[in-house]
Amino acid sequence: EKLARFHEAHPDLFKRHPGELAAYPDQEKYLFYQTKKEQPIIAGAEGIYMWDTRGKQYLDGCSGAVVNNIGHGNRRVIAAVERQSRQTFFAYRTQFENRPSQELARQLVEHSAPHLNRVFFVSGGSEAVESAMKVCRQYFFNLGEGSRYKFVSRVPAYHGSTLGALSLTSYAPLEVAFKPLVRDNPKIPAPTCYRCVYHKQYPDCELECAWALEKTVLEQGPDNIAAFVVEPVGGASTGALVPPDEYFGIIQHICRKYGIFLVLDEVMTGFGRTGKLFAYEHWGVQADVVALSKGIASGYYPLGAILTTDEIVDVVVRRGGFAHGHTYAGNPMACAVGQEVLRVIMEDKLPENADRMGKILLKGLNRLGRKHRFIGEVRGLGLLTALELVRDPQTREPFPPEWNAAMLLTDNAFADGLLIYPRRSINGLYGDHVLVAPPLIVREAQIAELLEKLDKALTRTADHLNALETT
Ligand code: PMP
Numbered sequence: 001e002k003l004a005r006f007h008e009a010h011p012d013l014f015k016r017h018p019g020e021l022a023a024y025p026d027q028e029k030y031l032f033y034q035t036k037k038e039q040p041i042i043a044g045a046e047g048i049y050m051w052d053t054r055g056k057q058y059l060d061g062c063s064g065a066v067v068n069n070i071g072h073g074n075r076r077v078i079a080a081v082e083r084q085s086r087q088t089f090f091a092y093r094t095q096f097e098n099r100p101s102q103e104l105a106r107q108l109v110e111h112s113a114p115h116l117n118r119v120f121f122v123s124g125g126s127e128a129v130e131s132a133m134k135v136c137r138q139y140f141f142n143l144g145e146g147s148r149y150k151f152v153s154r155v156p157a158y159h160g161s162t163l164g165a166l167s168l169t170s171y172a173p174l175e176v177a178f179k180p181l182v183r184d185n186p187k188i189p190a191p192t193c194y195r196c197v198y199h200k201q202y203p204d205c206e207l208e209c210a211w212a213l214e215k216t217v218l219e220q221g222p223d224n225i226a227a228f229v230v231e232p233v234g235g236a237s238t239g240a241l242v243p244p245d246e247y248f249g250i251i252q253h254i255c256r257k258y259g260i261f262l263v264l265d266e267v268m269t270g271f272g273r274t275g276k277l278f279a280y281e282h283w284g285v286q287a288d289v290v291a292l293s294k295g296i297a298s299g300y301y302p303l304g305a306i307l308t309t310d311e312i313v314d315v316v317v318r319r320g321g322f323a324h325g326h327t328y329a330g331n332p333m334a335c336a337v338g339q340e341v342l343r344v345i346m347e348d349k350l351p352e353n354a355d356r357m358g359k360i361l362l363k364g365l366n367r368l369g370r371k372h373r374f375i376g377e378v379r380g381l382g383l384l385t386a387l388e389l390v391r392d393p394q395t396r397e398p399f400p401p402e403w404n405a406a407m408l409l410t411d412n413a414f415a416d417g418l419l420i421y422p423r424r425s426i427n428g429l430y431g432d433h434v435l436v437a438p439p440l441i442v443r444e445a446q447i448a449e450l451l452e453k454l455d456k457a458l459t460r461t462a463d464h465l466n467a468l469e470t471t
Contacts, residue, residue: 271295
């Protein structure tokens with residue numbers, strides 16, 4: 001009721017561009033996405049900036065959905081697409097090998113941990129997670145351990161929207177319509193230290209959330225578990241959730257003790273995003289399978305991959321082959337793009353830039369955190385950062401989900417030409433957050449511009465939230 005009154009009092013607030021939108025009356029007629037709002041139409045993009053068809057400029061402060069690591073309009077990638085288009089866009093992988101997929105696989109093996117030396121290509125993040133799950137399942141099946149069919153993951157988590165990946169994802173709004181899921185996989189709490197589910201404080205907590213893995217494995221029976229699946233730094237669902245330093249040591253120990261695979265979902269964290277090429281490098285984690293997408297082709301083409309070990313592939317491939325695959329997997333154009341993107345990332349030292357610029361960004365965000373009372377926590381690693389929004393910084397009480405505070409801030413930023421990535425609070429259990437994750441090519445002056453725009457959007461959002469409080 002209160003919200004309805006607020007909507008009535010502020011009719012324009014929940015629209016993106018009142019006035020501008022009249023220009024695109026038909027745009028929602030054929031396409032249906034999750035958004036209910038009308039949106040401007042993209043006209044061009046260069047570096048960290050984008051423009052719509054009315055000439056309005058946007059600073060891409062979240063790389064789309066944390067995808068565009070190398071920035072927009074990269075000439076080298078455009079040239080690579082032109083080169084490859086003269087040869088072929090597509091050749092089916094059971095009929096022809098193709099040089100770009102062979103070469104990209106070689107590059108990935110060269111730049112990843114020494115034990116990760118096998119590659120399987122797909123076309124996106126959810127497909128990569130599905131492939132990771134299935135390669136683990138088939139490995140155990142081939143060894144006569146088919147009872148290992150369950151996967152443990154965390155709450156909250158985001159691992160994708162296909163039904164298998166969704167069974168690892170813990171984000172109620174995306175799940176309710178699809179219950180019962182293909183399988184309700186067991187979950188453990190993520191290390192959400194800002195709102196610890198055990199009401200403890202690090203380091204006195206002794207990382208109960210990591211040891212929860214052992215408890216769950218024993219409850220489910222170790223012989224029933226194939227793998228633990230986890231994002232090294234929580235992304236869309238948890239908002240740049242960086243684990244305590246000891247976290248992955250404990251997780252690795254438990255996985256080894258019970259013969260469970262460790263699957264790292266680096267779909268968002270890979271390719272320099274956190275200040276290292278892969279986030280596992282921060283803690284020396286030895287994963288059995290790594291799922292990749294987003295930054296791998298930085299939005300220039302759909303591409304994903306899993307990296308895994310000889311041991312897993314030998315058991316899977318030597319006994320009948322991996323019973324899995326997608327039509328577009330390993331296609332020459334996607335892999336030619338991936339090759340050039342990876343060269344740009346390495347030659348332009350983008351992980352190093354993400355590390356340097358990430359520190360400057362975090363410092364600026366912390367400054368905004370001190371200025372704006374409703375920023376509960378600032379967190380992140382490299383250029384994967386987030387603000388958690390709270391109604392009361394003392395009690396850390398989240399805003400009511402129906403206020404959609406993260407979307408309010410995102411819309412205010414959008415109106416000022418700044419893109420950030422929102423996530424609504426879940427049933428009041430976790431706070432709203434926004435991700436701030438610009439392309440890894442960002443420079444110091446552009447970070448200052450981003451922070452200035454964000455400051456303005458935060459001020460306006462504070463007014464709107466105050467109005468909501470007093471309506
Ligand atoms: N895993 C993680 C960690 C992600 O962030 C995402 C996408 N946000 C996915 C998987 C799914 O990727 P896609 O949307 O390409 O299917």
